[in-house]
Amino acid sequence: MAFSMVTRYAHSPEDMKHYSTDEMRDQFLMEKIFSAGDINLTYTYNDRMIFGGVTPTTEPLEIKLDKQLGVEFFLQRRELGFINIGGLGSVTIDGKKESIEPHDGYYISMGTKSVVFESADAEKPAKFYVVSTPAHKAYPSKKLAYKDSIAMPMGDQEHMNKRTIHKYIDASIMDTCQLQMGYTVLEPGNSWNTMPAHTHARRMEAYLYTEFADPDTRVVHFMGTPDNTKHIFLEPDQAVVNPSFSIHCGVGTTNYSFIWAMCGENQTYDDMDQVDMHELR
Numbered sequence: 001m002a003f004s005m006v007t008r009y010a011h012s013p014e015d016m017k018h019y020s021t022d023e024m025r026d027q028f029l030m031e032k033i034f035s036a037g038d039i040n041l042t043y044t045y046n047d048r049m050i051f052g053g054v055t056p057t058t059e060p061l062e063i064k065l066d067k068q069l070g071v072e073f074f075l076q077r078r079e080l081g082f083i084n085i086g087g088l089g090s091v092t093i094d095g096k097k098e099s100i101e102p103h104d105g106y107y108i109s110m111g112t113k114s115v116v117f118e119s120a121d122a123e124k125p126a127k128f129y130v131v132s133t134p135a136h137k138a139y140p141s142k143k144l145a146y147k148d149s150i151a152m153p154m155g156d157q158e159h160m161n162k163r164t165i166h167k168y169i170d171a172s173i174m175d176t177c178q179l180q181m182g183y184t185v186l187e188p189g190n191s192w193n194t195m196p197a198h199t200h201a202r203r204m205e206a207y208l209y210t211e212f213a214d215p216d217t218r219v220v221h222f223m224g225t226p227d228n229t230k231h232i233f234l235e236p237d238q239a240v241v242n243p244s245f246s247i248h249c250g251v252g253t254t255n256y257s258f259i260w261a262m263c264g265e266n267q268t269y270d271d272m273d274q275v276d277m278h279e280l281r
């Protein structure tokens with residue numbers, strides 16, 4: 001098993017204006033999230049979110065972080081959310097094991113000492129996309145079943161953005177310290193997400209793009225300030241960090257899905273600053 005956690009620092013909009021394609025990719029793109037038997041994490045200084053992939057095969061996997069975070073155990077001062085986008089798996093939270101179906105997930109409380117991830121079949125491993133944010137209070141852990149998510153249909157075929165936003169962690173249904181998380185699924189023949197675009201200066205946001213209709217699909221993700229945008233081409237199962245000043249939207253060469261997660265000042269999903277189309281440059 002290989003464990004990695006890379007660091008990405010925070011950015012200013014002025015610096016970002018000058019980034020080349022390679023610098024944009026180095027700073028904001030996480031190319032390898034899931035690899036068999038491994039844990040691949042990123043620590044971003046944007047609101048100190050940690051996110052990445054846990055892909056157990058024959059052995060159980062546990063995220064062990066202490067000295068790196070200046071604590072005794074990973075979730076001593078953090079909360080954790082995850083969604084499984086692979087095969088059937090399980091999670092054992094402080095000794096209690098639960099099965100995790102594809103597209104189900106979990107919110108795990110600050111103070112939890114042990115979180116062990118397993119796959120039911122090493123040939124079809126579970127792929128746990130995990131997101132952890134700083135926490136100050138222990139709220140109850142909770143199973144996040146796909147069927148219990150808040151489904152919000154959005155967009156229409158004419159604008160090529162017909163999709164359903166599934167809110168898994170939302171302040172209207174549960175308590176967390178900072179984390180909000182969900183999963184958006186585009187319908188076949190639709191390609192645009194989060195268009196019209198928005199920013200939310202109160203929160204940063206990370207996107208994991210996945211479930212592309214074919215392996216040669218690419219999503220072009222747009223970010224930067226509305227009047228100075230940049231783009232990154234993404235392959236399936238790659239993630240992108242968006243600072244709070246940045247738009248975060250994309251267009252695919254086919255339909256696709258993505259997991260979004262936010263962290264910051266408030267937990268108000270609708271607190272978005274909508275960008276007029278004529279502002280985009």
Ligand SMILES: O=C(O)C(=O)C[C@H](O)C(=O)CO
Nearest residue numbers: 163165184193194195205260
């Ligand atoms: O398709 C969308 O639109 C989204 O999923 C938008 C994200 O949920 C978002 O950006 C929340 O701030």
Ligand SMILES: [Zn+2]
Nearest residue numbers: 198200205248
């Ligand atoms: Zn957003």
